[in-house]
Amino acid sequence: MEFTKMHGLGNDFVMVNGFNEDIADPNQLAEAICDRHFGVGADGLVLILPSKQEEADFRMRIFNPDGSEPEMCGNAIRCFGKYLYDRDLTEKTKIRVETLAGIIVPELIIEKDQVEAVQVDMGQPGLGSTDIPITGVNKDKVIKEKLEVENEEYEITAVSMGNPHTVIFVDDADDFPVTEVGPKIEEHPRFPEKTNVEFIEVMNRSEIKMRVWERGAGVTLACGTGACGSTVASILNDYTNQKVEVHLLGGDLTIEWTEDSHVYMTGPAEEVFVGEWIK
Numbered sequence: 001m002e003f004t005k006m007h008g009l010g011n012d013f014v015m016v017n018g019f020n021e022d023i024a025d026p027n028q029l030a031e032a033i034c035d036r037h038f039g040v041g042a043d044g045l046v047l048i049l050p051s052k053q054e055e056a057d058f059r060m061r062i063f064n065p066d067g068s069e070p071e072m073c074g075n076a077i078r079c080f081g082k083y084l085y086d087r088d089l090t091e092k093t094k095i096r097v098e099t100l101a102g103i104i105v106p107e108l109i110i111e112k113d114q115v116e117a118v119q120v121d122m123g124q125p126g127l128g129s130t131d132i133p134i135t136g137v138n139k140d141k142v143i144k145e146k147l148e149v150e151n152e153e154y155e156i157t158a159v160s161m162g163n164p165h166t167v168i169f170v171d172d173a174d175d176f177p178v179t180e181v182g183p184k185i186e187e188h189p190r191f192p193e194k195t196n197v198e199f200i201e202v203m204n205r206s207e208i209k210m211r212v213w214e215r216g217a218g219v220t221l222a223c224g225t226g227a228c229g230s231t232v233a234s235i236l237n238d239y240t241n242q243k244v245e246v247h248l249l250g251g252d253l254t255i256e257w258t259e260d261s262h263v264y265m266t267g268p269a270e271e272v273f274v275g276e277w278i279k
């Protein structure tokens, strides 16, 4: 099976063209191929598929290294758009992609016939407790909610980008024990679908620093939906303006959200190599 290795700010993916390859058990394949010692190694498996919906051009399915299938992936959808353009699978530069989070629209920014960057309409965030979902609270915005984690209490703001994000504001993101606290919140019983966990240091009203523990993946160098959710959370708490530079371990994303409208994410997408999976 041919695959293409791509990444968005070091959040890396094995891309497989579902038009040419028949994948019988993508959950199992994701676990095997994402393994960094016994497989290719990646933060996710991404399938390029024909859309089942009239109003979409293609369909994207994403699988975490633990085999789970999340609703969306921001860094992957930028890679998805570049993949299609570079292989002449579309002439469009604004592509409508069917996902479990709805139709998401990457727009390719082309310079000298190269994909310089990708701006993505990530849709509207879900703010209510049932959107996340989170139990034990019933509000249309989950802001400064108390979460008991073993003998600690955290103040969280929860936002859905189709997938769940639990945002905690901290004084020093570099210094925070992400690998210790992240999994306890990911698996917390108040999250029926588990959750991604973002730790945010507000630098000023237009910059935040983000560290992330991803649902089904653990620490990653970048998380696109997480950067969107964290920006929405920062605006809801009036810590930042509507356009924010998000500084991640792998680089920077520009996120913009005007209340009651869509979230827009802009960032790079890179292709690293093509390979053949023989297992």
Ligand SMILES: N[C@H](CCC[C@H](N)C(=O)O)C(=O)O
Pocket: 011, 043, 064, 070, 071, 072, 073, 074, 075, 076, 163, 164, 196, 214, 215, 216, 217, 220, 222, 223, 224, 225, 226
């Ligand atoms: N692990 C995430 C999916 C990948 C999201 C992230 N890699 C991104 O760029 O949005 C989840 O289970 O919701």
